[in-house]
Amino acid sequence: MRSRSALKAAVVLTAIPLAVLAATSIGSSATKARQAQSAVSGSITFDGIWTGQEAKSFQQVIDAFNKVYPKVKVSYKPVGDNLPTVVSTAVAGGHPPDMADIAQPGFVKQLVDKGALKPITYARSTFVANFSPAWIALGTINKKLYGLVFKASNKSTVWYNVKAFKDAGVSGPKTWPQFLHTATTIKASGVPPYSIGGADGWTLTDLFENIYLRQAGPAKYAALTAHKIKWTDTSVTQALHAMALVVGVSGNMAGGTSGAVQTDFPTSVNNVFQNPPKGAIVLEGDFVPGVATVKAKAGTDYNEFPFPSIGGSPASALIGGDTIVAFKDTPAIEAFVKFLGTASAAQTWASRGGFATGNKRMPASVYPDATTRKTASAIAAAKYVAFDMSDQQPASFGATVGQGEWGLFQDFLRNPSNVTGIQKKLESSATAAYKKGK
Amino acid sequence: MSAGSVTAEPSVAAAPPGDTGPGLRRYGTGALFLLPAFVLLGVWIVYPAVYTIVRSFYGRSGFGDFVGIDNYKTLFTTSTLTTAIKNNLIWVAVVPAFATAIGLIFAVLTERVSWSVAFKTVVFLPMAISAFATGVTWRIMYVQDPNLGAVNAVGRVVADAVNPPGVLTDALPSSPGLTGTAQTGMVLKTPLHLGSVAPIGLTGIAPDQVPSGAKQAVLPPSRPGRIVGVVWRDFKPGGGVPGKVEPGELGLPGVTVQLRNSENKVVKTAAAAADGTIDFGAIAPGTYTAGISAATFARPWPGFAWLGTKLITPALLIAYIWIWCGFSMVVIAAGLSAMPRDVLEAARTDGATEWQVFRRVTVPLLAPVLSVVFITMIINVLKVFDLVITLAPGSSQNAASVIALAMWRTSFGGINDFGVGSAIAVFLFLLVIPVLALNVRRFRREV
Numbered sequence: 001m002r003s004r005s006a007l008k009a010a011v012v013l014t015a016i017p018l019a020v021l022a023a024t025s026i027g028s029s030a031t032k033a034r035q036a037q038s039a040v041s042g043s044i045t046f047d048g049i050w051t052g053q054e055a056k057s058f059q060q061v062i063d064a065f066n067k068v069y070p071k072v073k074v075s076y077k078p079v080g081d082n083l084p085t086v087v088s089t090a091v092a093g094g095h096p097p098d099m100a101d102i103a104q105p106g107f108v109k110q111l112v113d114k115g116a117l118k119p120i121t122y123a124r125s126t127f128v129a130n131f132s133p134a135w136i137a138l139g140t141i142n143k144k145l146y147g148l149v150f151k152a153s154n155k156s157t158v159w160y161n162v163k164a165f166k167d168a169g170v171s172g173p174k175t176w177p178q179f180l181h182t183a184t185t186i187k188a189s190g191v192p193p194y195s196i197g198g199a200d201g202w203t204l205t206d207l208f209e210n211i212y213l214r215q216a217g218p219a220k221y222a223a224l225t226a227h228k229i230k231w232t233d234t235s236v237t238q239a240l241h242a243m244a245l246v247v248g249v250s251g252n253m254a255g256g257t258s259g260a261v262q263t264d265f266p267t268s269v270n271n272v273f274q275n276p277p278k279g280a281i282v283l284e285g286d287f288v289p290g291v292a293t294v295k296a297k298a299g300t301d302y303n304e305f306p307f308p309s310i311g312g313s314p315a316s317a318l319i320g321g322d323t324i325v326a327f328k329d330t331p332a333i334e335a336f337v338k339f340l341g342t343a344s345a346a347q348t349w350a351s352r353g354g355f356a357t358g359n360k361r362m363p364a365s366v367y368p369d370a371t372t373r374k375t376a377s378a379i380a381a382a383k384y385v386a387f388d389m390s391d392q393q394p395a396s397f398g399a400t401v402g403q404g405e406w407g408l409f410q411d412f413l414r415n416p417s418n419v420t421g422i423q424k425k426l427e428s429s430a431t432a433a434y435k436k437g438k
Numbered sequence: 439m440s441a442g443s444v445t446a447e448p449s450v451a452a453a454p455p456g457d458t459g460p461g462l463r464r465y466g467t468g469a470l471f472l473l474p475a476f477v478l479l480g481v482w483i484v485y486p487a488v489y490t491i492v493r494s495f496y497g498r499s500g501f502g503d504f505v506g507i508d509n510y511k512t513l514f515t516t517s518t519l520t521t522a523i524k525n526n527l528i529w530v531a532v533v534p535a536f537a538t539a540i541g542l543i544f545a546v547l548t549e550r551v552s553w554s555v556a557f558k559t560v561v562f563l564p565m566a567i568s569a570f571a572t573g574v575t576w577r578i579m580y581v582q583d584p585n586l587g588a589v590n591a592v593g594r595v596v597a598d599a600v601n602p603p604g605v606l607t608d609a610l611p612s613s614p615g616l617t618g619t620a621q622t623g624m625v626l627k628t629p630l631h632l633g634s635v636a637p638i639g640l641t642g643i644a645p646d647q648v649p650s651g652a653k654q655a656v657l658p659p660s661r662p663g664r665i666v667g668v669v670w671r672d673f674k675p676g677g678g679v680p681g682k683v684e685p686g687e688l689g690l691p692g693v694t695v696q697l698r699n700s701e702n703k704v705v706k707t708a709a710a711a712a713d714g715t716i717d718f719g720a721i722a723p724g725t726y727t728a729g730i731s732a733a734t735f736a737r738p739w740p741g742f743a744w745l746g747t748k749l750i751t752p753a754l755l756i757a758y759i760w761i762w763c764g765f766s767m768v769v770i771a772a773g774l775s776a777m778p779r780d781v782l783e784a785a786r787t788d789g790a791t792e793w794q795v796f797r798r799v800t801v802p803l804l805a806p807v808l809s810v811v812f813i814t815m816i817i818n819v820l821k822v823f824d825l826v827i828t829l830a831p832g833s834s835q836n837a838a839s840v841i842a843l844a845m846w847r848t849s850f851g852g853i854n855d856f857g858v859g860s861a862i863a864v865f866l867f868l869l870v871i872p873v874l875a876l877n878v879r880r881f882r883r884e885v
Contacts, residue, residue: 167645169675185677190608190644199831251610251642259582261833262745276646396855401847402835403518410833 041071172305195279197268201406541766573828639672689714
């Protein structure tokens with residue numbers, strides 16, 4: 001209780017300079033609104049979750065913008081992971097920033113429902129030219145364009161130990177049956193095919209979501225995300241059965257079932273990246289190499305292939321990403337939003353690393369290394385693109401240690417034969433969470 | 439809600455000197471001196487406590503949502519929360535008793551050794567480490583794989599001495615020739631006669647687990663009057679054809695193959711050569727089967743799943759006692775050194791054995807100190823939090839949960855239900871109160 005009031009005080013303190021900035025930006029931009037597009041001027045306050053190196057990279061993007069629009073001043077404030085708290089307090093206080101980038105799609109929707117965000121319809125034509133429809137759909141809420149997923153991460157990558165694959169004589173499988181066959185071959189070669197980080201529930205939900213997106217398709221994925229279809233739906237049954245083919249056989253996992261339940265995510269990565277490996281494959285996003293603490297080189301020690309297609313599903317990507325939104329409507333903001341949708345904005349950050357974009361106009365050669373080039377260009381090319389489901393659900397269901405989805409998927413890992421029982425529990429937990437969330 | 443700081447109250451309350459003379463001024467000065475303490479207590483103890491109690495009667499969305507005692511009903515009907523309460527009872531039952539007993543034993547024994555300071559330092563050292571760091575350290579020590587976890591590494595040394603692991607610890611029968619598993623042993627399906635050749639192909643053997651000196655496997659030609667065969671790693675990159683000896687597939691030297699007669703009795707054994715070939719030598723005519731016994735595949739001891747749901751609470755208790763027995767030892771040792779020696783001497787002169795001295799003299803004289811340690815431990819244990827959250831992996835936290843952890847997880851860990859969270863906090867507060875009262879009464883008596 002104590003920390004809450006302290007937090008409030010901190011939020012109030014940060015909100016005051018914001019309010020001042022916001023007021024000045026309105027004043028200066030209003031007078032110059034009628035000037036020609038090329039001479040747009042004004043100032044923009046921008047609250048972002050990017051700090052440190054990422055904040056520096058975004059500053060480079062702003063500098064690139066200023067080469068085109070020298071009279072617009074963008075003040076970026078690195079707020080960090082507390083951004084939802086800071087922004088929602090600022091909105092409640094009536095002094096939101098001009099723009100922000102938000103990692104939680106659920107929070108973007110919340111802001112739209114509150115009427116805090118301005119549609120960015122003016123940028124639609126720019127986006128359509130640069131992004132596939134799936135990406136524009138990610139920023140569309142209630143049929144209006146509100147956001148641009150500027151920086152994304154690919155959660156549909158599968159990482160493997162090169163030596164284990166070579167010893168087993170297999171290479172990156174393209175389809176689900178090939179994938180399962182590859183695992184069988186690797187098992188026969190004497191290495192457990194999968195390393196599962198089951199102590200962290202989110203690794204399991206990511207696996208489920210990857211399967212579900214491909215098997216049930218984007219429409220059902222969106223419906224399940226919003227809890228418009230039940231977790232007892234047959235599409236979920238199918239996806240869980242498919243998932244059981246991976247996590248259902250103790251001998252298929254490094255350390256067996258009991259080992260997998262206790263393995264945290266970093267260990268599951270090290271299991272695959274070390275030599276000799278404890279497991280051949282780890283199913284997680286493009287951030288996997290950054291987590292490994294063992295020495296391993298991309299391409300020679302470890303490598304990656306896209307999550308295989310299931311039942312002929314087209315190229316699909318489960319992503320996490322930061323969405324750019326605007327709280328006001330001024331020529332300066334319009335110019336900046338449009339600029340962020342261009343290839344040159346993406347290019348500025350992509351060349352510095354740690355960045356992926358859905359912008360199909362940006363040449364893949366910009367990415368600093370071969371692995372990033374592959375994982376990052378995969379998301380721009382994907383036909384099905386979906387946000388991580390558990391990030392969009394109420395936190396008590398989608399993001400709480402040992403409870404809701406995380407806890408129940410761990411139960412499923414312990415006892416993968418009980419598909420129906422898990423579905424019932426998921427449904428009742430989801431029902432409670434969605435009721436509370438309202 | 440910190441119970442530790444609540445204990446400060448009686449000493450503050452005892453401060454005002456009421457009998458030193460009348461006069462407003464005197465009271466005014468007294469009140470002035472008390473003011474800072476009252477303000478601090480009010481802001482940091484009374485206000486949050488009252489706020490929490492009031493908040494516990496409201497729902498998740500805030501003060502607009504009065505729910506009466508529903509939050510308390512939730513507390514006693516939600517399985518994750520009742521587990522937390524049950525676990526806390528186990529903690530209270532186990533930790534204070536063990537920590538006090540072990541501390542007492544250490545304190546009494548260290549009195550007798552010349553290097554007692556060194557010993558006490560070592561035992562006390564865990565107190566100097568934050569519980570957070572202790573949790574991380576023990577979590578690593580408890581890892582199930584004996585190659586990684588120190589606790590299970592010790593267990594493996596013992597277990598493997600009793601049950602030595604086999605030559606091949608991980609192997610699968612290569613279909614379709616063999617039946618059985620590594621646990622039961624494997625047997626070749628086709629019966630063998632004189633002149634038969636037995637191909638025993640195994641897979642699931644990592645390249646670095648192939649016995650050293652292995653060479654390209656060879657399927658030996660049939661020999662009249664004998665049964666021969668080959669044991670080999672039936673795998674080459676890509677998989678190969680199961681049951682067929684192919685280039686690139688290695689023999690498994692040292693693997694012992696048993697030849698069984700029609701009554702399933704082992705009549706002969708043979709060890710495979712470097713190229714995997716086996717020869718049972720001269721045998722009587724008849725029908726035989728060949729196979730590999732389970733002992734060959736015996737795995738090394740897998741280790742206890744300390745961090746699994748079943749053992750996590752005992753694992754936590756051990757780590758917690760490890761931290762706190764240093765504290766109890768030091769306090770008890772202090773009590774011991776203040777004890778009148780002549781009483782002990784008198785008892786010994788009267789012919790008491792060392793055990794009698796300990797049981798009848800030392801322990802009764804130490805009783806006040808022991809009760810301090812015991813009560814302090816109960817309070818500590820009721821509040822335990824940091825060790826549990828760092829030591830128990832996410833997948834075991836439901837099983838390991840204690841009241842304080844349940845409060846944190848409910849309030850801040852994603853559920854963000856301050857109503858139920860406050861109810862848990864109030865419940866914890868109620869549990870601590872009787873122990874505190876006991877402590878306060880004891881203070882009074884001592885003063």
